[in-house]
Amino acid sequence: MKKLKIGVLISGRGSNLQALIDACADPAFPADIVAVISNVAEAAGLARAKDAGISTRVIDHRQFDSREAFDAALDAELKKSKAELVCLAGFMRVLTDGFVARWRDRLINIHPSLLPAFTGRNTHERVLKAGVRFTGCTVHFVRPEMDQGPIIIQAAVPVHAGDDAAALAARVLEAEHRIYPEAVRLIAEGRVRVVADVVRIEGAAAPGAILVNPERGR
C-alpha cells in the first residue's frame, strides 16, 4: 500500500503526536510519519518520536529574524522529508500567510473545542464560564486566521457538573486522540475534498443519535 507521508509540528507534550504514532504503527493504516519538527528543544513529544524511530528536528524560532525566515526553514525541512500532509499537533507558533498558502489543503490542525466556537487559548476555562453543555474538538484545514478553516471531523464531549478545566481538558483530549488519526486516515484514503471551503467526505456516515445534556432523571 502506498502510504501518505506526514510531517508533524509540535511544541510540547505531544500526546496527539503519540496518537498518530500509534495509528501509524498499524500496517493497515494508510499514512506514515516521515518527520517530527519542534520549535522547542525540550518538547516531550520529541522523545516520543525518537522512541518510535522517527526522524526529529528542532527549529528554534528564536534563531530567526522574522516569522517568514522561520517558516521558510520549516518549509525546507518538510520538503526535504517529502511530507505530503502537515499535521499541527500542539504547535504554538502562528504560521505566516505565505506558509499557509503553500500548504493549502495539505495542512491540518486540531483544536480542543467545537469550532467555530471557542477559538484561541484557555479554551476549557472559557467553555466552563460560558456554561455550555457540550464542547469537543475539531480537526480542520488551516487558513490564515487562527483556528479557522474547513472542518474535517469533530467529536462532541459533554461538560459534567463539577468539571474544572483540567477534568474537561482530559475528557476532550481522549476524543482528540480518536479524531486526529481518523482525519489523517480519511485524507490518506483520498476521501476528503474541499469544495467552496467546505469539506466533503466520500462515504461518510453521521451518527444517528441526538445527545442531550443533562439527561432526564440524572
Ligand code: GRF
Ligand atoms: C491539544 O489540546 C490540542 O488540541 C491543542 O494543543 C494541545 C496539544 O496537546 N492544539 P499535545 O501536545 O498533543 O499533548
